[in-house]
Amino acid sequence: MNSELSKTYEPKKVEGKIYKFWEKGGWFTPKIVPRKKPFTILLPLPNANDPLHMGHVLFAVEDIIIRYYRMRGRPTLWLPGGDHAGIETQFVFEKRLAKEGKSRFDFGRKTLYKMISEFVEKNKNINREQLKKLGFSLDWTRYHYSLEPNIVKIVFDTFRKLHRDGLIYRGERIVNFCTKCGTAFSDLEVDYVEKDEFLYYLDYTTLQIATTRPETIFADVAVAVNPTDKRYKNLIGKKAVIPLINKEVPIIADKRIDVNFGTGVLKVTPGHDTTDYEIGQTHNLETITIIDKNGRMTNLPEKYLGLTVKTAREKTINDLEKAEKLVKTEPLKHSIGICYRCKTTIEPLIMPQWFLKIGPLAKPALEAVEKERIKIIPEKRFKKMYLNWMRNVRDWNIGRQIVWGPQIPVWYCLDCNPDILINFINKKGNKINGTYKDLKDKYNFAEIKKGLQSLSASKNPVYSLEEKACQKCKGKKILQETDTFDTWFLSGQWPLTALGYQKSKDFKYFYPTSVLDTLWDILFFWVARMIMFGLYLTKEVPFKIVHIHCRVVDENGQKMSKSKGNVLDPMDMVQKYGADALRMSVIFGTTPGTDICISDNKIRGMRNFANKIWNASRFVLMNLKGFDPKIKPKLTKKDKKILRELNSFSKEITKLMDSFKFYQAAEKIYHYFWHIFCDKIIEEEKSRLQGSNKKEKEASQYLLLQILKTNLELLHPFIPFITEEIYQKLPIKNKKKCLMIENWPV
């Protein structure tokens, strides 16, 4: 190979070529060697339809770990994947539909699924190519997409096992429903925002109540006071009257009532409020629903029928005022739940849903971290955050009323569930909805099945976990549950599914994995669920270390977002300064779990470092005239001292790598290379190199080459491209085919 180097480092000429060289060489794919202990990381699978953003560059941490262990001789697997990302993807797709003036309601679910699927297929490869541009040494031969049939099959089996173990149940509970997205969410997917609203004091004849939601008075079934409240003690057991509809409801006592809020009296609306629902459960109260899934009023006096919640509120207030039942109105700042995705106010609605009983899964997951079978880095803050969450975790609503994702493997016999609600598009293209018993005479089964949009089974439906004729009535009019799994129900099993749970050699060899590296924002969504599923199915932890990497913010500490216009595109930065510089800039001067400010300036600084490496190497290579790698020259005392120091420096770096202090390792090597090797050693060697003493010259050449090689090895996990390119040009003994499989020094 030509040892002439250009005057400045040009990443564009090097990176693509080097990546292809690595890929062709097959070095990303580990060989299964039974006696050797493997090292495994699963890439937190990016959404298959999304290009990468700055945050993804932090996967560099994983590449650093992977390259380090690979150089240490472990069979090392870094497994990439793509996630179908149920709600995220459907949301993006629906936005596109909206631009064409269409919505999800215009299609049967099969058609809609196919459209989204094609959309994802088209985009799936974009981020794969981008991950390659960043130099990530992922084993592409093991790439998996979350909707592959084998993966879905494992997920279905898990569902069945959970069901057998009594951990899956269909429950009618109050759920967080987004009327815009048209789906229920888990507690994790609700955000809270402070809003300035009003507190309305209403006259319920016997007493006064205070509420922020006057439009729900029609669904009141009681009013409640605190049993210790002297003001109302003698009213308990008597009646109050709901204004406008003049309905009598009992006055009950419940200790959940805050004496100091409003009038100290709560109107109990179990159909539309979480606390009220719980009070209703305790006191065995009826539940009335007056808001439907579209956020429209239903099941109440005709003048309010079909109104949106907002309009209904205005109208109710108006009517209350006319009826002289509105006592007063106070401004109130309070927080309300909104959809994390579309920011619509979450409507608590009573609905039958599929739930996973979490207690039995959480217990071992809690212990695993308490007893440090799984270690969280950095421990402070995140370990406690995890334990705290796991101790208080509630049952998980695993169904989503969207099409994009695997349908829950539950089949309903229509004849045994005559009250099942059906939405479908008929032959003529009209939207039809109603219960099966009302529809079955007008439409045949095939027509319903073909145009089916969604089903909604009752609280206690007759169902089977297999698609087969009904066990009860032998009927064949069977439809699968249209709710799909929460995406995290699938990705929570990723360590199992991606490695081919049970059946494959990979699973036996690579599970449990070594490290899971991610951002803290999905600690509960994903990490906690993986731990629960892993322990439930295998009794083993899915990974031994959870490493929390940094969140990228802009140079002013602001979160990057399109609306703020402060987004840096990682691919632009690769183009401008090179992948190595970009990678180094997200590692250098950072601590796990904190925010990291990324700016053009910082990346440029790291590009300068790459250039420094390039030129120092260039200098060493330019001065190798007459050098024979086979002969080891006689070194001076000073040379030996420098090499000893280099050796102990390497040991220091190894120690930092082993303890996951990559930021410190990066800073130390940076410092050594630039300020010791370049500024001192090279400067001092110039006289020997340019002098006439041949032996001194050879010793100097040997010394510089030795230091350069070791530094390239130490730097390689951080900045793989430039170090590989230079390594290829070094005239050294026992040279490997590439630097990425060289032995780590020490």
Next chain:
RNA sequence: GGGCAAUUAGCUCAGUGGUUAGAGCACUGCAUUCACAUUGCAGGGGUCGCAGGUUCAAAUCCUGCAUUGCCCACCA
């Protein structure tokens, strides 16, 4: 409401009891073809949030306070 964490140079952060507290970026002065100006040399800049305490010794341990960030719960 319950909890966790942070507060060190202009900015972003290292630094868990021991000599004059460090890095990157930014800043100031000088150097112009020496491998590299994507450079070199030199330099400025910190009462380590505040108040107490423990210790021969505190940025580091303890207590209280202030401010900021985050997590969980919830607000009729």
